[in-house]
Amino acid sequence: MNNNMKCYGADERRFSEASLYPGLCLARVISQYRDLYKLITEDGECFAQISGRFRHEASQHPAVGDFVMADRTDSRTGNAIIHHLLPRVSSFERVCAGREQDIQVVAANIDIVFLCMSLNSDYNLSRLERYLSVAWNSGASPVVVLTKADLCADLRAVRTEIESIAPGTEIVITSSFDPSSCQDILSYLRPGMTASLIGSSGVGKSTLVNCLAGEELLSTSQTRGDDKGRHTTTRRELLVLPQGGIIIDTPGMRELGVDSVDLSRSFSDIDDLASSCRFRDCTHAAEPGCAVREALKNGSLDRRRLESYQKLKREARYDGLSARQIEQEKLSAMFKEVGGMKKARKYLHETDKRNRRR
Known part of the structure; x- marks a missing residue:
């Protein structure tokens, strides 16, 4: 019955998540037309809209590639209604x-x-x-x-x-x-x-x-x-x-505005240099003992690359932050919806205590 969904990337994890919503059907978004979505379901393609409650309460709306829970698997009785968005892995x-x-x-x-x-x-x-x-x-x-x-x-x-x-x-x-x-x-x-x-x-x-x-x-x-x-x-x-x-x-993008980036992977050379700076929170601006500025001086680091790195830091609101502080900012953004890192740590600590008592 689920062979069609497996062809479209659904695995055991998705089927397990879908089982938490009895009465609804697993589907994947394969295209979007403004507020109308095209889904693939176990019975084929159908069009769908998000429910009014979902529209007003959800912090994220479906995008192409998302797995969702809908109320039907075809459009014979009208457009399907999307009620839930399953967690994204990427x-x-x-x-x-x-x-x-x-x-x-x-x-x-x-x-x-x-x-x-x-x-x-x-x-x-x-x-x-x-x-x-x-x-x-x-x-x-x-x-x-x-x-x-x-x-x-x-x-x-x-x-x-x-x-x-x-x-x-x-x-x-x-x-x-x-x-x-x-x-x-x-x-x-x-x-x-x-x-x-x-x-x-x-x-x-x-x-x-x-x-x-x-x-x-x-x-x-x-x-x-x-x-x-x-x-x-x-x-x-x-x-x-x-x-x-x-x-x-995807449509061509003449510009790619960024909100959050992984500079430790895309600029690993600069990250490695930064680990040799005298100060752990070096911003590579005017601090003494800066390995990044020394690499610029001796020609082992290209100035264009450093400027690209600094521009992305500014756009992602990481300007003036060290690599460690950038990672902290990213974690805080991830947990923003549950009240930030402080509340997330408290929740994890209390969950761990409860598990130990069992």
């Missing part, structure tokens, strides 16, 4: 352009984030650092996908450059003129695993999906004459590939 988020503090979930419950960048004028190391910082913070594993390799004169130099700013992150190089190059991506997509394609407009995300699927699932368009991409994908959409992997295609 989410790629961004701050909406022009609306500070308005967080948009780009893709939820993803295992891998394919960070797509084309080897034309879109190629930008600072942008890639930004994408990596958000990806590591999402809870999913990032993979850098370089598209339009036929436009690059020196692939080896580009790979070396990216490896220097993304140590430990795997890199896949593709070209639409060589369909076999896209097949390297399939090795990351085991049946039931969910990946999201993130990148600017026109980098070739839809072309990649079509290549992986072996058919024209998504429409594509030519790059404009000014070498800037067109918006082909207009909404996020979850698709199951013939091989069993799951892909969430």
Whole structure:
């Protein structure tokens, strides 16, 4: 009965969570149209809306990739009604352009984030650092996908450059003129695993999906004459590939505003240098014995990279904080809805005491 949901990424954990809501049905959001959602259920696809109570009481609304609990599995008697959102294991988020503090979930419950960048004028190391910082913070594993390799004169130099700013992150190089190059991506997509394609407009995300699927699932368009991409994908959409992997295609993002980032992973070199600073709370501004500023002086650290790091710290409201303080800020934000870290620690302490008495 649940084979359809398993194909769309549901596992024993999801079925166990769903059992807590008798009378409701497990579903996954596969597309969204303003306030209307398209779900996949055990009986196929149906449209759905969130209940009035959910709309006013929930702090988070469903996004593509979310698992939800709905009141029916088809639309024969009208749109299904979503009553609950199951806990997310990961989410790629961004701050909406022009609306500070308005967080948009780009893709939820993803295992891998394919960070797509084309080897034309879109190629930008600072942008890639930004994408990596958000990806590591999402809870999913990032993979850098370089598209339009036929436009690059020196692939080896580009790979070396990216490896220097993304140590430990795997890199896949593709070209639409060589369909076999896209097949390297399939090795990351085991049946039931969910990946999201993130990148600017026109980098070739839809072309990649079509290549992986072996058919024209998504429409594509030519790059404009000014070498800037067109918006082909207009909404996020979850698709199951013939091989069993799951892909969430997303509209191109010209800007990626950040709210929370993982700088310890995306800037591990600077983090390692900071551990050698004289002061544990060094901000690398004017303190004596700063290993980061010394690395700048001797040329082992690129000034562009440090400026990118500092810019992301400012945007994520981590300016002036040490790595340890940044981690504390992230934990406080995670527990904000239960009253902050202090109340969370008290709750965990009381729970531990109760468990010991049993």
